[in-house]
Amino acid sequence: MEFIYKQSELKNIAKQIIEHSHSKSLAFYAPMGAGKTTLIKAIVKELGSSDNVSSPTFGLVNEYALESGELLGYHFDFYRLDDEEEAMDMGLDDYLSSGNWIFMEWPEKIPSLIPNDIQNITIEILDEVTRRLIISE
Secondary structure (H helix, E strand, C coil), X not given: CEEEEEHHHHHHHHHHHHHXXXXXXXXXXXXXXXXXXXXXXXXXXXXXXXXXXXXXXCCCEEEEECCCCCEEEEEEECCCCCCHHHHHHCCHHHHHCCCCEEEEECHHHCHHHCCCCCEEEEEEECCCCEEEEEEEC
């Protein structure tokens, strides 16, 4: 499934991702500056959280909750990892088996740790304001 969108259409794109994803684990593949974190922010909001969404570049993982306080999910940024062992050391398996939403930025840094049921999302930069999003297996 493919979508061409601008930032003003993020709410609708977030709805489409939630509706068409076969998994609560989402892997975002995109170059730097393509809008991975901005899209994850829209998805988290659409799922019912008002938490401040930001890239967990330095902490590696952020946790988001629903208005009720119930845990919504985890947001990972693997950009700064040197190897997959670092992800294992932070307890990635426990996060992945939690049953909560999982949002992964830079999953290509941990190729052998990506779950089989992951939903892959690729973002391509078409121009300064336009993106192509592809939801694939």
